[in-house]
Amino acid sequence: MKHSPMLILQLLFCLIISACSADNSTPVRQSATASATNTASPPSRFGVIQLEPYQNSGISGTFTARDNQDGSTTLTIQLDQAADFNPWGIFSTGDCQGGVPENTRPIFTLPDIEGGTKEETVETAAYAAAPGNLIVVVYGIAPDGSQKMVTCNSLGLPSGVDETQATPTSLTNCKNPAVTSLKGNWLAFTASKNNNSDIYILDVNAALQGGGSAAAQQLTTDPATDFDPTWSPDGRRIAFRSQRDGNDEIYVMNSDGSCQVNLTNDPADDWSPAWSPDGKRIAFAHFFEGKQYSDIAIMNVDGSGLQRLTSAHGEYPAWSPDGTRIAFASARDGNYEVYVMNADGSEQTRLTDNAAYDMSPAWSPDGKQIVFDTQRDTFPPQEVGIGPEFEIHLINADGTGDTRLTNNSDEDRFPTWAPNSKIVFARNGNLFIMNADGSEQTLLFSSATFPAWRPAASP
Numbered sequence: 001m002k003h004s005p006m007l008i009l010q011l012l013f014c015l016i017i018s019a020c021s022a023d024n025s026t027p028v029r030q031s032a033t034a035s036a037t038n039t040a041s042p043p044s045r046f047g048v049i050q051l052e053p054y055q056n057s058g059i060s061g062t063f064t065a066r067d068n069q070d071g072s073t074t075l076t077i078q079l080d081q082a083a084d085f086n087p088w089g090i091f092s093t094g095d096c097q098g099g100v101p102e103n104t105r106p107i108f109t110l111p112d113i114e115g116g117t118k119e120e121t122v123e124t125a126a127y128a129a130a131p132g133n134l135i136v137v138v139y140g141i142a143p144d145g146s147q148k149m150v151t152c153n154s155l156g157l158p159s160g161v162d163e164t165q166a167t168p169t170s171l172t173n174c175k176n177p178a179v180t181s182l183k184g185n186w187l188a189f190t191a192s193k194n195n196n197s198d199i200y201i202l203d204v205n206a207a208l209q210g211g212g213s214a215a216a217q218q219l220t221t222d223p224a225t226d227f228d229p230t231w232s233p234d235g236r237r238i239a240f241r242s243q244r245d246g247n248d249e250i251y252v253m254n255s256d257g258s259c260q261v262n263l264t265n266d267p268a269d270d271w272s273p274a275w276s277p278d279g280k281r282i283a284f285a286h287f288f289e290g291k292q293y294s295d296i297a298i299m300n301v302d303g304s305g306l307q308r309l310t311s312a313h314g315e316y317p318a319w320s321p322d323g324t325r326i327a328f329a330s331a332r333d334g335n336y337e338v339y340v341m342n343a344d345g346s347e348q349t350r351l352t353d354n355a356a357y358d359m360s361p362a363w364s365p366d367g368k369q370i371v372f373d374t375q376r377d378t379f380p381p382q383e384v385g386i387g388p389e390f391e392i393h394l395i396n397a398d399g400t401g402d403t404r405l406t407n408n409s410d411e412d413r414f415p416t417w418a419p420n421s422k423i424v425f426a427r428n429g430n431l432f433i434m435n436a437d438g439s440e441q442t443l444l445f446s447s448a449t450f451p452a453w454r455p456a457a458s459p
Contacts, residue, residue: 045128045155051079051138054096057150061116063136065127065155072194073124075110079138079151082116087139087147092132093246096152100137103269105243107223108195113138123196126223129158182255186454187416187424188238189431190227191216191447197225199240200448201255204418207444208433216445219257226251229452230275230282232301238452239263239273239282250284252301263303269294272316275301276343277323285315296328296345309345318361318370319343320397327351327361327370336385338372340397351399355379356389362417363397364436365456370395371415371423377404387411392425394436405438414449419456426451 051061061079068074077088089106107130110120134155139147185204190197200216220226224244231238239252245262248269253260264270268287271294275282282301285294288308296314299306312332319326327340333350336357341348352358356376363370371394375381378389392405392412405423406412412432415425421436426449434441 045134045159046073049136049153049155051077051136051151051153052096054099054149054152057140057148059138059140059150061138061151063153063155067124068121071124072121073127075120075122075127077113077118077136077138079113079116083140084114085141086113086116086150087141088113088118088137090134090136090155091246092130092134094135094137095133096135096137096154099149100135101246104246105224105248107134107244109197109225110195121194123194123221123223126196126221130223131158133157182235182454185418185420186235187431187444188219188229188231188452188454189216189445189448190229190450196221196223197227198222199226199229199238199253199257201238201454202445204433204444208442216448217257219253219255220260222260227450228272229450230273231255231452231454232275233277233279233455235454239275241271241273250282250303252282263299263301265303274317274319274326276319277321283309283317283319283326285317293331296326298343307345309341310348314339316360318363320363321365321367327363329359329361329372338370338395338399340370351395352402356381357385358393360414362415364417365419365421368397369436370397371405371417373413373415373425377407392423392438403438405434405436406441407438414451416451416453418453424451424453 046065046067049063051063053060059081064076066074090108091100091106093104094100108122135152136155137149138151140150142148187202187204189200191200198218198220200218202216222244226240226242228241229238236255237252238255239250242249242251248271249262250264250270250273251260251262271285273282273284281298283296283298286297287294293313294315295308295310296317297306297308314328314330317326317328324343325340326343329336330339336359337350338352338358338361339348339350354376356374356379358372358374361370361372373390374393375389377391381387381389388409388411390411390413392415394403394405395401410428413426415423417423422433423436424431424433429447429449431445431448431451432441433444
C-alpha cells in the first residue's frame with residue numbers, strides 16, 4: 001500500500017456516526033443468477049442478493065439491502081464460511097469477473113466483516129442514486145497477508161437508469177462562483193451520517209450559542225468519502241478531497257455546494273488541498289511517477305499548470321498569510337515533522353525535530369506562529385499515527401518556542417486558525433474551539449472533523 005499513516009487516520013473518521021435501524025418491511029428477493037455482465041435485466045439494489053463464489057473460493061452468502069423508510073438503508077452480509085474478518089466494499093469500478101483495479105476506493109467506507117456477518121447503515125439516497133453498475137465484493141486474507149476476492153455479485157444501476165446513462169456528463173456553467181450570502185463566521189468540515197462522509201458548513205456564532213447542537217448545511221451528497229475542505233480567499237468556493245472516482249481527487253465547488261468539478265483527474269492519488277491567499281493556486285499532495293509517497297505540488301484553480309515543489313515526501317500544505325511560504329508535514333527524515341519552504345519550493349527547512357509524529361500545520365493570521373498536532377507528549381505512543389496521545393502544540397514560525405495547548409487523554413487533531421486568533425480542532429471526532437493560549441476550550445459541534453475556517457476577508 002502506498003498510503004501514509006495520515007490517510008489511514010483520515011479514513012477512520014467515517015465511523016463517527018453509525019446508527020443501525022430496522023423495520024418490518026419485506027425485502028424483494030433477487031435472483032441468484034444475476035451477474036455483473038447481465039445488463040438486459042439488471043438486479044435491484046434492494047432486497048436479498050446471492051453472493052456467488054469467485055473462481056474456486058467455495059465461499060458464498062447473501063447481501064441484503066433494506067430501505068428503512070427513514071432516509072437510511074441497512075446493509076447486511078451473511079457468509080456461509082465464517083472467518084475472523086473479511087474486508088469488503090461496494091464499488092462502482094470493476095466487475096465480478098476481473099475484480100476491482102488496485103487501490104480503487106469503495107464508494108462507502110465500511111468496517112470489516114467479523115465472524116461471517118456484518119450489518120451497517122448507509123444513506124438511502126446515496127446508495128440508491130450512486131452512478132454506475134455497483135458490485136459488492138468480499139475479500140479473504142491469504143496466508144501471506146494479501147487480500148483476494150472470494151465472493152461477489154452485481155447490485156445493478158441506479159433505479160430507472162440504463163447502462164448508457166450511468167456515466168455522468170461533464171458539468172457546465174461552473175466557471176463563475178455563485179454569489180455567496182454567507183455573513184459572519186463560518187466553518188467547513190467533514191461529518192459522517194450513516195457511513196456517508198460529506199462536506200458541511202456551519203455558522204460558528206450560532207453553534208456557540210447552541211452549545212454544539214446548531215444545524216449545519218450539507219454541501220456534498222455523493223456516497224463516496226468527501227473531506228479535507230479548504231476555502232477560497234473570497235469565501236465563494238471550497239476545494240476538497242473526494243474518493244468518488246475510485247481514488248483520491250481534488251474537487252472544487254461553490255460555497256452553496258453547486259458545480260462540483262474534478263480538478264486533478266489523475267489515476268494517482270491527490271489530497272490535502274490548500275488554497276493560496278491570492279486565490280490563484282491550490283497546493284496539495286500528489287503521487288508523482290509512481291512513487292510510494294506523496295509530494296507537495298501546486299496547480300492553478302482550474303486544475304492546469306501542475307508544478308512539483310518537493311521531491312522527498314510532503315503532505316498537508318498550509319500557506320502563510322502573505323502567500324510567500326508553505327508549511328507542510330513530511331516523513332523524509334524517518335518520521336513526520338513540520339517543515340516550511342518558499343512558495344516556489346526553495347529553502348525547505350525542518351522546524352520540528354522530535355522522535356514522535358508532528359503533523360497538520362496551520363499558520364496564525366499574522367504569520368508569526370504555526371499550530372500543529374503531535375504525539376510528542378506521550379512517546380512512544382500506544383499506536384503511531386493515531387490515538388489519545390495526540391495534542392495541539394504551538395511554535396513560532398522559525399520553530400522556536402514550543403508550547404503545549406491541550407493536555408488530556410483525548411485525541412486532539414487537525415487544528416485550523418480562525419481570523420480572530422482562536423483555534424478550532426477535532427477532539428475525538430467533535431469540533432472544539434479555544435483561545436490561542438489553549439484556554440476556554442469549548443465544544444463547537446458534535447460528530448465532525450477536518451475543520452477549515454472561512455477567511456476573514458470573505459464578504
